[in-house]
């Protein structure tokens with residue numbers, strides 16, 4: 327679920343390049359993830375097409391775009407994986423590299439990362 331805040335204006339969504347920009351960011355992210363030996367094993371049994379679709383939808387939603395995240399709850403999804411802080415940071419790095427490759431302005435990158443950081447407590451195991 328979106329973490330509670332409604333993002334009424336779509337400025338960030340536009341800065342990310344709208345639907346096509348977000349799709350390209352997620353595809354770039356998946357490319358980075360495929361090389362990420364810290365976290366890749368956790369995705370061994372994942373339906374990547376579904377993950378791709380839900381992640382695109384979630385980024386559209388949290389950036390103020392015209393989508394409503396319809397995937398599984400973040401806490402439930404990640405609970406049994408015992409995700410570490412280092413793994414969380416690795417995934418964030420993969421996303422940053424994907425945004426860099428798309429020339430997303432640093433300010434927009436940071437605004438998106440801040441909204442995703444709000445999910446930290448639901449994703450990282452303690």
Ligand code: HEM
Pocket residue numbers: 365368369371372373376377380381384396397398399403404407409410413414415417442443445449
């Ligand atoms: C900002 C951080 C993160 C966000 C926004 C995020 C978001 C998501 C989303 C949207 C899904 C799809 C849920 C669904 O299928 O309905 C998902 C699934 C998944 N996430 Fe994350 N995630 C994050 C961090 C991580 C980290 C750090 C790991 C592992 C190190 C991880 C591992 C997984 C795996 C393995 C799945 C697939 C679960 C399955 O196969 O059903 N995620 N995540």
